[in-house]
Amino acid sequence: MxxxxxxxxxxxxxxxxxxxxxxxxxxxxxxxxxxxxSPRVRKPPVLLVERIGAFPSSGEIRRQVKDGPALLASIKQRYARDALDLNESSGLNLVFADWRFSLRLSGEGCVACLTVESRGDSSLLQRKTTELLEQIDAGRAFE
Known part of the structure; x- marks a missing residue:
């Protein structure tokens, strides 16, 4: 055989x-x-536009700052008491009931990178982004 x-x-x-x-x-x-x-019938994927509407985001906004660590400390002091969650493993990440933000330093602490998100509320997103940018811009280097 x-x-x-x-x-x-x-x-x-x-x-x-x-x-x-x-x-x-x-x-x-x-x-x-x-x-x-004969591929299986799959549910249509969730559209990106729907996800953006559900969780609008500012995207990453970068600003030059004079003293990054002092900026993080100032923002933390102002917002931490109202936060539901605080994480400092990669900068400052704070979560609130209807919105959240992440602020981290890049480039040896000279660049602040901000991302703000909300739970389906674009006007809240705009208000909080503007509010945080005003604080960051107060620490900007205008040289």
């Missing part, structure tokens, strides 16, 4: 026998092939 690629060459066994169908590699190839031939 000869074997070719792990299959017996006699007529009693076929490449698609029950033993092969229990082979994991065979099942993976079959699942992949069936997905290519």
């Amino acid at each position: 000869n074997t070719l690629s792990g299959f017996k060459a006699d007529e009693s066994r076929h490449p698609y026998s029950a033993d092969l169908k229990h082979n994991l590699a065979y099942r993976i190839v079959r699942a992949y092939a069936s997905e290519l031939i």
Whole structure:
């Protein structure tokens, strides 16, 4: 009896026998092939526009500052008492009931990077972004 690629060459066994169908590699190839031939019906992806509307964001706003650590301390002192969550692992991240912001330093503490987000309230986003930028701009270097 000869074997070719792990299959017996006699007529009693076929490449698609029950033993092969229990082979994991065979099942993976079959699942992949069936997905290519007739893909499963998938729910349409959530549109990016819908996500932006649900959680509007300022995007990252960068400003030159004179003293980054002093700016972080000042912002923390002003906002930390009302925050639901405070994280200082990468700058200053504060979460409130309807909005949140992240303020981090870059470039040896000379650049402040601000991101503000809200829960579906664009006007709150604009107010809080403006409020924070006014505080950051007070510490900017105008050289």
